[in-house]
Amino acid sequence: MADRHEENERLLAGIRSWVEIESPSTDAEAVNRMADLVQGELDGIGLETERVPGRDGFGDHLLARTPWQTNEPGIMVLGHLDTVWSLGTLAARPFRVEDGKAYGPGIYDMKGGAYLICEAIRTIMETEERPPLPITVLFVSDEEVGSPTSREVIEAEAKRSKYVIVNEPARPPHGAAVTTRSGWGRFRIRVRGRAAHAGSDHQLGRSAIAELARLIVKIEGMTDYERGVTFNVGTVQGGTRPNVVPEEAEADVDLRFANPDEADSLEQAVLGLEPEGEDIEIEVFGGINRPPFERSEAGMALFERAKAVAADAGVDLKETWAGGVSDGNFAAALGVPTLDGLGVVGAGAHAEHEHIVVDRLAERSDFLLGLLRTLD
Numbered sequence: 011m012a013d014r015h016e017e018n019e020r021l022l023a024g025i026r027s028w029v030e031i032e033s034p035s036t037d038a039e040a041v042n043r044m045a046d047l048v049q050g051e052l053d054g055i056g057l058e059t060e061r062v063p064g065r066d067g068f069g070d071h072l073l074a075r076t077p078w079q080t081n082e083p084g085i086m087v088l089g090h091l092d093t094v095w096s097l098g099t100l101a102a103r104p105f106r107v108e109d110g111k112a113y114g115p116g117i118y119d120m121k122g123g124a125y126l127i128c129e130a131i132r133t134i135m136e137t138e139e140r141p142p143l144p145i146t147v148l149f150v151s152d153e154e155v156g157s158p159t160s161r162e163v164i165e166a167e168a169k170r171s172k173y174v175i176v177n178e179p180a181r182p183p184h185g186a187a188v189t190t191r192s193g194w195g196r197f198r199i200r201v202r203g204r205a206a207h208a209g210s211d212h213q214l215g216r217s218a219i220a221e222l223a224r225l226i227v228k229i230e231g232m233t234d235y236e237r238g239v240t241f242n243v244g245t246v247q248g249g250t251r252p253n254v255v256p257e258e259a260e261a262d263v264d265l266r267f268a269n270p271d272e273a274d275s276l277e278q279a280v281l282g283l284e285p286e287g288e289d290i291e292i293e294v295f296g297g298i299n300r301p302p303f304e305r306s307e308a309g310m311a312l313f314e315r316a317k318a319v320a321a322d323a324g325v326d327l328k329e330t331w332a333g334g335v336s337d338g339n340f341a342a343a344l345g346v347p348t349l350d351g352l353g354v355v356g357a358g359a360h361a362e363h364e365h366i367v368v369d370r371l372a373e374r375s376d377f378l379l380g381l382l383r384t385l386d
């Protein structure tokens with residue numbers, strides 16, 4: 011269809027302009043440049059916008075509300091403007107289109123989906139017909155680093171919402187929505203032993219690496235696929251030279267889990283680790299970052315409504331579980347019906363082959379618009 015093609019190209023041009031403003035989470039100034047642009051667009055289409063000032067070195071969060079806000083709970087549409095890509099990535103890997111796929115840093119996660127939110131709201135504001143529910147858009151600046159400064163804003167807005175729509179990337183390969191996500195924890199383990207000459211004084215040394223190795227086996231051993239619990243020791247560092255008993259070693263641990271009731275016990279299992287060796291100290295930092303996003307009846311009812319709307323836009327919407335976390339975890343854990351992964355179709359989040367499928371942009375845009383106009 012010719013107009014579908016034109017619509018895809020028009021949306022892609024808009025997404026490109028967002029991709030070409032780099033916005034790594036760790037660079038507040040860069041993320042704020044992105045927020046300036048988005049705020050300008052949302053102001054321009056008639057939303058009431060508000061900046062929640064960033065802190066701790068992170069950028070601002072952006073709230074925008076349709077002007078017909080009432081006291082009744084409405085729809086929160088959630089996204090993030092930060093990406094995992096450092097400044098300079100764009101110069102190394104500029105925006106390009108190849109075989110119907112558009113590539114660029116953050117295009118799939120989630121500049122594409124964020125742009126579609128703005129497009130949907132623009133269309134709503136340009137037409138007479140008002141959706142049944144007020145809409146609040148929240149774009150945060152620090153999702154990719156665990157939302158340390160936006161969590162409270164997300165939770166406060168989610169609590170006053172009837173539904174939360176998260177326009178994070180749709181799941182590959184066909185763009186399924188996300189109705190369940192694991193919970194997530196991050197830990198760092200630091201071991202301190204005692205250095206010694208590996209030849210003449212080996213018995214006086216206390217190897218931090220040997221101790222860490224024991225701990226790693228223990229930690230990885232707590233993985234239980236049946237319960238949806240995985241522990242991954244993803245990095246290790248330690249030691250100085252082959253002929254020195256290593257005094258220090260450390261490791262980073264990533265925890266995923268399905269059952270919210272296990273959050274405390276899993277966290278305690280890591281925080282409470284003890285050294286086995288004598289004269290060795292360990293310190294454990296970190297904890298649970300995001301609670302699991304559980305499949306719920308209300309969430310599935312929301313999915314069924316979305317599925318019907320999607321069908322009208324020519325999308326056969328499926329639902330799936332995702333091992334990755336998002337800000338949808340915070341909303342869902344509060345018991346607010348939440349549907350995630352409604353953004354663009356593509357693949358390769360956080361990887362160099364990150365891309366979106368160009369000829370599915372218009373249908374995703376129509377679908378989101380339809381959903382915002384239908385939910386009541």
Ligand SMILES: [Zn+2]
Nearest residue numbers: 119120178179
């Ligand atoms: Zn994301």
